[in-house]
Amino acid sequence: MQHKLTNSKVLKLALASAGALLFLAPSLGANALSNSQQDGSENRDSFLVAQGNCPTRRSTVDRTFETPNYYVTICSGDSRNSLGYYVGAAKDGSGGITVPLTRRSGDRYIAANGNTIYAVTPYELRVSQNGRTILNERILAASGDDTVSARGCRNRESTFVTAETASYVISICGGDLPGSYVGESKNGNGRIRLPLQSYGRDRFAAVNGDTRYVLTRNELRVTQNGQTILRETVRNWN
Structure with a gap:
């Protein structure tokens, strides 16, 4: 029993240390946030928290994202970096980091701090180190979103x-009845909107030329000329 308790404590300490390293290891091109910028109070709106986070006066807030444990701000570019900046802050106030963006692609923002890569979209925050994912959190809220990109369905449409x-x-999406299939890649690289060919209870089908998209409560399946080219399990259904 004592051995199990000791292992549990070691595991908890290791996880805590890993979480701290995500945002407290700035290298060349990355600046640690000051204490005044690390306000992690969950009672404050993430957009308000982000207002003071951009590195210079010429760099302003473009987007903000909130995950269960972090706030992320995307700042506009300035004379030092035209693409802008990624600013991450832990909600518990344990630390933060500012990193120049290396790429903007649609709704996907990427920044690199040495061998650590930060990628955020309206759906997830993913941090990888040496090609291995060390953090992956769902986006709870975002500001500055385009309505279609953020929600999938258009204004005045029913979801x-x-x-x-x-x-x-x-x-x-649709009006009084389902009418459209909208598929969006989490990495921000692709989006498709198609009229539904058919629908029933928890089953929706759309066709784009030789490609057929079928969504059920259990899976998403895409076929081309009758051959399955994509099959993924549905994790969440709302």
């Missing part, structure tokens, strides 16, 4: 279903 797989978020 009948929102489903999530490992790689995609799918929305079933």
Whole structure:
């Protein structure tokens, strides 16, 4: 029993240390946030927390994201870095980091701090180190979103279903009845909107030429000329 307790304590300490390293190891090109910028109070709106985080007066807030444990701000570019900046802060106030963006691609923002890569989209925050994912958290809230990109369905449309797989978020949209299939890649690199060909209880199908998309409560399956080219389990269904 004592041995098990000791292992549990060691594991907890290791996890805590890993979490701290994510945002407290700035290298060349990255600046640690000051204490005044590390206010992690969960009672404050993430956009308000982000207002003072951009590194210079010429750099302003473009987007903000909130995960269960972090706030992320995307700041506009300035004379030092035209692409802008990624600013991450832990909600518990344990630390933060400011890193120049290396790429903007649609709704995907990427920054590099040595061998650590930060990638944020309206759906997830993913941090990898040496090619290995060390953090992956779902986005709880975002500001500055384009309405279609953030919600899938357009203004004044009804959202009948929102489903999530490992790689995609799918929305079933329409008016009084379901009418459209909207599939969005989590990495921000792709989006498709198609009229529904058919729908039934927890099953929706759309066709784009030789490609057929079928969404059920259990899986997303994409076929091309009758051959399955994608099959992913549905993780969330709302």
